Amino acid sequence: MTRYLVTSALPYANGPIHFGHVVGAYLPADVYVRTLRMQGEEVLYVCGTDEHGVAITIGAEKDGIAYPDYVARWRGVIKETFDRLGLEFDIWSGTSVCPQHAALSQDFFRRIDGNSYLLQRETEQLYCTTDAKFLADRYVTGTCPSCGYEAARGDECPRCAKWLNPLDFADPRCKVCGSRPERRRTTHWYLDLPKVRDEFLGGWISGHEWKPNVGTFVENQMKEIEPRPITRDMSWGVPLPAGTRGDIAGKVLYVWFDAPIGYVSFTQEWAARAGRPDDWKRWWKDADTRLVHFIGKDNIPFHCVVFPAMLYATKDGYVLPWHVPANEFYNLQGRKFSTSQGWTIPLDEFFARYDAQAARFYLLSSAPETKDSEWNWKDFQSCNNAQLADAIGNLVTRVLKFVDKHYAGHIPACAPEHEAELERVLFGECGAFGDPAEHVRAFKFRRAAEQLIENARVANVFVDRSAPWSLQKTDPARAASVLSTCAEWIGYVARWMAPFMPHKAQAIWEMLGQSDAVTARGWPQRPAPGAWRIGLAGAKLGPVAGLFPKLDDKQIAAEIAALEERSKAATGA
């Protein structure tokens, strides 16, 4: 039977994440997973931090703490944000702490090497004898051979924008200590991507179905593909496996190589913890698995080209991605999120003032699915007030407070003689409704969010058309049937919204007098006349209260002003 293995891009453990990351790779995945689970699918959701690489070592040294402490700190900070947003993984780990990670990464290297998909190349690189390490391009500075600018970076000249090779500097200097680095020869292993492409990957990619924003990009990549180095001269990372032919001293796997293997090693960790150490194979080596990678667009080459090439090159029976629903980028009020320039939303402050569930909904309904989009404070206000508070929140209170007042807090039953007619009106005359899950399965989360609101509006129209406040005086029996019908529909709304706003959905469910989980009965079938009521009649309502407080203009204006202030302070303007 089909099972779904869902991953979100491993966040890099060198800083906090912002809403752009959240909406790109995490929130859609969480909603996808929750929806499929309610539909009875078998799903595993894997994530954790990516903890190796030069950026980590630089960051840790700057902060004066050990590498493991540094990544542990960010692993924790990032997880805290995910917790606040209600993102729930089956396993959350990290590439430097997952017990299975190093061995599995080495196993990948060994198999790929054994299958002759690795090349060895000797190159010259700058080596700083003071710091006793090879220098990445950007950590070399010197005089631009093209325009003579004296503080050019090793990768690019900031003045003439020319691409540079630090070996071309006549006066290279180590950016860390200022001393003059020397040239040294070093050997590295390269993944022979052209070979994998010709043998398999090219055909697989052109025969695969991709999101439009992914397909053209990846096809293009195929043409210019080159062998990629998969080793580095540094200490922080997974050492090359013992027994590898050649000089492996001081070399580790390049971070991009070991990072995606984290998806697999974390799955192994999950299985081991569950006491079924071999269970991970069912997920990674069985043709019934549908592997779905949620990522931002910057990760497309890795997940559509490089990682599939790695999986194939092991010749070890791994499944390849089924879908890669990559998102574009998410900005903030017209500009890129930038911590250094103060163009951010500090999440501590945000969660102190705003509802994380409302944020989930707004993020999803503004997600950059087809093109870049943005967080806009006024849109957030409008979404919260008009869609969540008015369309959904008010629907719940207007109906349930009425029930509370006139039926002593118990949901009335629908009289059999009223059913057919009320349902004819509800299903035929109150506007279109649909199944949000259909859009979720198609990775159209904005549309799914919209559908949820449309479905709630159906009940508002029904209430207006039925006018139970008038019936209460003229035909109380019919009024009871109307309210019963409304309450049942609200039960559907609660279940439809469970993947989007799990806590709010549960709150509505409890207001309807239910004590089990809103997800307990699974995903609702599309309601249809005659057979859709799930029997809420008779239930004693829980306390009915507003679900979504409104956000006023002053508050939003203050947020925008604070954003401008932070930006000015950070850039010294």
Next chain:
RNA sequence: GGCGGUGUAGCUCAGUGGUUAGAGCAGCGGCUUCAUAAGCCGCGUGUCGGGGGUUCAAGUCCCUCCACCGCUACCA
């Protein structure tokens, strides 16, 4: 420079080559009063960035120009 993307209603955006191009928000008018001053109904002549082309048919495909944006892969 190279590659890619975007440009549709005041704003944010949907729109497999096929009826008079749509939604939400904002705005205007009316109805209603159960509810978080909430709800419902009605109201859009938009150079689909400009120009050219292919086609019976183009927002949709091709060329070109303009504007904005991203990436360019040894710091993911």
